[in-house]
Amino acid sequence: MSALLLPALVLGPLAAGAVAAVVPRERGRVRAAVGLTTAALTALACAVVVGGVATAPGHEVRVALAGWEPPLGIVLRADAASAALLVLTTLVGVAVSVTVAVRDDAGGGPAFWPLWLGLWAALHGVYVTQDLFNAYVLLELVTVGAVSLVALGKGRSAGPALRYLFVAVVGSLLFLLAIALVYAEAGTLDMSAAAGRVAPGPLLTAALALTLVGMGAKMALFPLHSWLPVAHPAAPAAVSAVLSALVVKAALVVLWRFWVALAPAAGGAAHVLAVASGVAGSAAVLWGGLMALRQRRLKRIVAYSTVTQVGYLALVLPLMAPGGEAARAAWSGGLLLVVAHGLAKAAMFLAAGVLTAAYGSDHLEDLRGAMRHRPWVVAALGVAGVSLAGLPPTLGFAAKWQLLAAGVESGQWWWVAALLAGGLLTVGYTAVVLRAVSAPADAGEQAPEPPPAAVPTVQAAVPLALAVAAVVLSVLAGGLAGLVADTAPRGLA
Amino acid sequence: MSPASVLDVVLAAAVLAVALVAVLLPSRRGAVSAFLVLGVVLAVLWARLDAPDIALAEAALGSGVAGALLMDTLTADPARPGRRAGRTAVVVGLLAGAVALAALTVVVRAVPDEPSLLPAAVAEEIHGAGADHAVTAVLLNFRSLDTLLEAAVLVFAAAGAGALVRTPVRAPDPVPAPVTALARVLLPALVLLGTWLLLAGTSRPGGAFQAGAMFAGALVVAFVAGARFAASQGTAARAWTVAGVLAFVALAAGTAMLGQGWLVLDPRWAGAAVLTVETVLAVSIGVGLAQVFVANSEARRVPS
Amino acid sequence: MEIALHAVATVLLLCVLAGLWRAARGPSTRDRVTAFALLGTTGAALLVVLATLTQTAALRDAALVLVALATVVVVVVTRGTAER
Amino acid sequence: MTAVVAVADVLAVLLLAAGCFFVVAGTLGLLRFADLPTRLHGVAKADNLGLGFITAGLVVHALAHGGGIAGGGGGAGGIVAKLVLVWLFALLGTAANSHLLAAPARPEPGAEEKPEREPGPGPGPETTPEPEAPATREAP
Known part of the structure; x- marks a missing residue:
């Protein structure tokens, strides 16, 4: 059953997106209905597939498409890591769909639906594909959807969208070159088959480096991050949530899968590249945190926070390098962090969207009194901030704990320092936001407390639900980590 | 040098020359025109590399449909001064290109001879x-x-x-x-x-x-x-x-x-x-x- | 015979390169497009020569495609400049 | 090689050479002529004649040597048909193109197209219009 449904996770939303594109734009309600139905069915199919992965022997569900095994055909394979990502995507996807269905301003109008459904399909594909070129095509689909969605923002969103497009396409091209190199040596595009057919040498080193840089650009890894803080404020609220929670993760997943499959064969060169990734990640943690502290607009703060969190995720590569227990801890910690960050960031951006809609601005000065008028939305911001900072009792804590364990286990203290510094900075900018929204209206100035506009209750409840999910899932974190660790890589030793 | 290799050398030089002109020309219209020419030359290159499928696609999409799209965008747009790349940018770009070319040469020479x-x-x-x-x-x-x-x-x-x-x-x-x-x-x-x-x-x-x-x-x-x-x-x-x-x-x-x-x-x-x-x-x-x-x-x- | 075909191909290629000069330099958009139209014809000639040389029938299709779509480009461009 | 094939080869080479001559002439016209109408004139006439001669040369070659391994559409016949089609397309296209491109260049009262200039910030080939500047790269 789950094997039958695995391709449907990609093709279903894709077809629904195509159908939504045919519905005239004036019939926004019909488009929303298509979107919500698809979200419900997708969630159901995801549950079946995740259940299938949990019960299947070896915790994996595998489908050879068109009946052709590699090297001729393409294989889709869902393992525990895919399952974790599918859970995240379902939660965020349903939340975003509900938000936009209630008030389509949040997504930039009815044009949101076809693009979002197509993007959703592509994300599912990225999590389960085993084929390098297929991953490239899926990333292209992700890029087309994400860039168009950013361009739906009000005002001057075309420039930031174009900038994002250029960066993303250059990243794709570098990855394509890497694929060509791997194919030239291995003679196959299947990741696991290629792993056994490559040897250390300039070819493999170049492929790993190109993938690191290409995917680094797509996931906004410092110093290639400059498109992200520009794109977020321009994009509609729901699109920002998708962009930060899911889209940058697609590139990250491709990087990790590529790395896990091919880096062990590269020997010392992979070590050097992993350290480079760690250095970039540490710089991202510090730079993103400092920049977030300096911003005065809520969306920009949350955007720079993404730069920080992507930095953590880049640390996973060097932490995995020693293999053994450390690699298991780093891998499961990294995946948990992806889930935790996705939930927290989606909650934050959706909350920011609600506040922006209510107060007509996301400048911190204009949000005074929000604590009193929109307590649940502010609570969502707070809980999400706590999870981001990695404090108990949240999923973020469980994830960072694993990463710390990996660092201590392998004696890589310097990465631990970056992790801790990042946590402090996160506490800092979360405090800045909370302080601003809790400030009484008459603090300093005589201006009256800005009257908030009405926002549908459902829309205000969604961010809180996501933030609460980050807390609830922390109870399951132990089991989840154990399950995920089974798919852990062997390290670079 | 055989006639075939003369053709190949000229072709390789042509691709490089057209690409450089397309990138370095300060005038936007000139650059786009050079890009269209690049489509023609690339189609010939693919034909020469014994890849008629790609030659066909390049002729149809690269210089045909993409050409129409680009030229239409440019001609209806008022002529704006093109931005001339600074001397430093050109030098840095050429240096980076040379380094990338050298690295790629090393990498490509490492490609094994065994067929896929x-x-x-x-x-x-x-x-x-x-x-x-x-x-x-x-x-x-x-x-x-x-x-x-x-x-x-x-x-x-x-x-x-x-x-x-x-x-x-x-x-x-x-x-x-x-x-x-x-x-x-x-x-x-x-x-x-x-x-x-x-x-x-x-x-x-x-x-x-x-x-x-x-x-x-x-x-x-x-x-x-x-x-x-x-x-x-x-x-x-x-x-x-x-x-x-x-x-x-x-x-x-x-x-x-x-x-x-x-x-x-x-x-x-x-x-x-x-x-x-x-x-x-x-x-x-x-x-x-x-x-x-x-x-x-x-x-x-x-x-x- | 093969030598002759190779020589013809090389000459045609040099003509394409020469056309690049006019396409890049202008001065008017119409000059550039005139150059592109020439290159469509020359490129088509080049492709049919290569088709005979390598005995690949598909390259004659490519020549047809090139000539036809070069005309489409000209139509599009002349509309664009006529509007202003 | 039979005598017929040898004669055909000589004929094909002569036709191809003539084609090259006209294409080169057309290209020189494009580069050296003073303004758009004269350039169009050179391109439209010489280039199509050149393509015609080259096509004719290839037709003779195809008839003498047969379709080869990948004739497509039935040996020499298919090749000849496709070659003639390419030439006809080119003739049609050039006729229409020249008409469209030359339209504003004809003297019409009050409607004269000036070469649009893209003012560059500094001196360079774009800002020093010199319609008869010597070609830097020329066909042999």
């Missing part, structure tokens, strides 16, 4: 794949998911482009007589050429993407000549754009429900299935590309 597994595997399995031409068999059968997703990329690109045009398509400007006359001849010729490429695709280079480019060319000519039907933003146009993807997904779902597995084509009807999907795809690609062109053309006319 795939050509043999394709040759072995192509009977019953539904197409005699290896490229078509790979695109429509062995790796059909990739092709489906590529078609989806175009669908969502067209949807995205359409979403950015916030006004309905305007009535056409008066069309000069020679354009109308030319359209009458060019339109059927392009449709005929596209149909030929589509049918040829099962046994030799050709197929849905190249044929789609021809259909797009025909629709663009119709649009320029004042026709406001399929190429506009109507529901019918959008339906045609997504038809290819939907047909492909329907085929996939059908095969899955019949118990054969997703996208598994029975050799008995694989040929018919491949040709049907290719035909719908070609029309979809044509209408989709034309929609991008129209959206681009209309977006510029909106006074902002």
Whole structure:
């Protein structure tokens, strides 16, 4: 059953997106209905597939498409890591769909639906594909959807969208070159088959480096991050949530899968590249945190926070390098962090969207009194901030704990320092936001407390639900980590 | 030096020269024109590299449809001063390019001589794949998911482009007589050429993407000549754009429900299935590309 | 015979390169497009020569495509400049 | 090699050489002529004649040597048909193109197109219009 449904996770939303594109734009309600139905069915199919992965022997569900095994055909394979990502995507996807269905301003109008459904399909594909070129095509689909969605923002969103497009396409091209190199040596595009057919040498080193840089650009890894803080404020609220929670993760997943499959064969060169990734990640943690502290607009703060969190995720590569227990801890910690960050960031951006809609601005000065008028939305911001900072009792804590364990286990203290510094900075900018929204209206100035506009209750409840999910899932974190660790890589030793 | 290697050396030098001119020219129009020339030279390069499929695609998409799109964007835009790259930027760029070239040379020289597994595997399995031409068999059968997703990329690109045009398509400007006359001849010729490429695709280079480019060319000519039907933003146009993807997904779902597995084509009807999907795809690609062109053309006319 | 075909191909290629000069330099858009139209014809000649040389029938299709779409480009461009 | 084939080869080479001559002439015209109408004139006439001669040469070659391994559409016949089609397309296209491109260049009262200039910030080839500047890269 789950094997039958695995391709449907990609093709279903894709077809629904195509159908939504045919519905005239004036019939926004019909488009929303298509979107919500698809979200419900997708969630159901995801549950079946995740259940299938949990019960299947070896915790994996595998489908050879068109009946052709590699090297001729393409294989889709869902393992525990895919399952974790599918859970995240379902939660965020349903939340975003509900938000936009209630008030389509949040997504930039009815044009949101076809693009979002197509993007959703592509994300599912990225999590389960085993084929390098297929991953490239899926990333292209992700890029087309994400860039168009950013361009739906009000005002001057075309420039930031174009900038994002250029960066993303250059990243794709570098990855394509890497694929060509791997194919030239291995003679196959299947990741696991290629792993056994490559040897250390300039070819493999170049492929790993190109993938690191290409995917680094797509996931906004410092110093290639400059498109992200520009794109977020321009994009509609729901699109920002998708962009930060899911889209940058697609590139990250491709990087990790590529790395896990091919880096062990590269020997010392992979070590050097992993350290480079760690250095970039540490710089991202510090730079993103400092920049977030300096911003005065809520969306920009949350955007720079993404730069920080992507930095953590880049640390996973060097932490995995020693293999053994450390690699298991780093891998499961990294995946948990992806889930935790996705939930927290989606909650934050959706909350920011609600506040922006209510107060007509996301400048911190204009949000005074929000604590009193929109307590649940502010609570969502707070809980999400706590999870981001990695404090108990949240999923973020469980994830960072694993990463710390990996660092201590392998004696890589310097990465631990970056992790801790990042946590402090996160506490800092979360405090800045909370302080601003809790400030009484008459603090300093005589201006009256800005009257908030009405926002549908459902829309205000969604961010809180996501933030609460980050807390609830922390109870399951132990089991989840154990399950995920089974798919852990062997390290670079 | 043999005549063949003279040709190859000149060709390689030509590609480099045209690419450099396209990148370094400060005038935007000049750069775009050079880019169109690059399309021609690249088509010749692919022909020389014994890759007629790509030569055909480059001629159709690289210099044809993309050329029309780029030139249309530029010519309706007021001539603005091009930005001249600073001397430092040029020097740094050339240095970086040289380093990248050297690194790539090292890497490419490390490519092993042993042939890839795939050509043999394709040759072995192509009977019953539904197409005699290896490229078509790979695109429509062995790796059909990739092709489906590529078609989806175009669908969502067209949807995205359409979403950015916030006004309905305007009535056409008066069309000069020679354009109308030319359209009458060019339109059927392009449709005929596209149909030929589509049918040829099962046994030799050709197929849905190249044929789609021809259909797009025909629709663009119709649009320029004042026709406001399929190429506009109507529901019918959008339906045609997504038809290819939907047909492909329907085929996939059908095969899955019949118990054969997703996208598994029975050799008995694989040929018919491949040709049907290719035909719908070609029309979809044509209408989709034309929609991008129209959206681009209309977006510029909106006074902002 | 092969030598002659190679020589013809080389000469045609040099003509394409020479056309680049006019395409890049202008001065008007129409000059650039005139150059592109020439290159469509020359490129088509080049492709049919290569088709005979390498015995690849598909390259003659490519020549047809090139000529036809070069005309489409000209139609599009002349509309664009006529509007202003 | 039979005598007929040898004669055909000589004929084909002569035709190809003539074709090259006209294409080169057309290209020189494009580069050296003073303004758009004269350039169009050179391109439209010489280039199509050149393509015609080259096509004719290839037709003779195809008839003498047969379709080869990949004739497509039935040996020499298919090749000849396709070659003739390419030439006809080119003739049609050039006729229409020249008409469209030359239209504003004809003297019409009050409607004279000036070469649009893209003012560059500094001196360079774009800002120093010199219609008869010597070509830097020329066909032999």
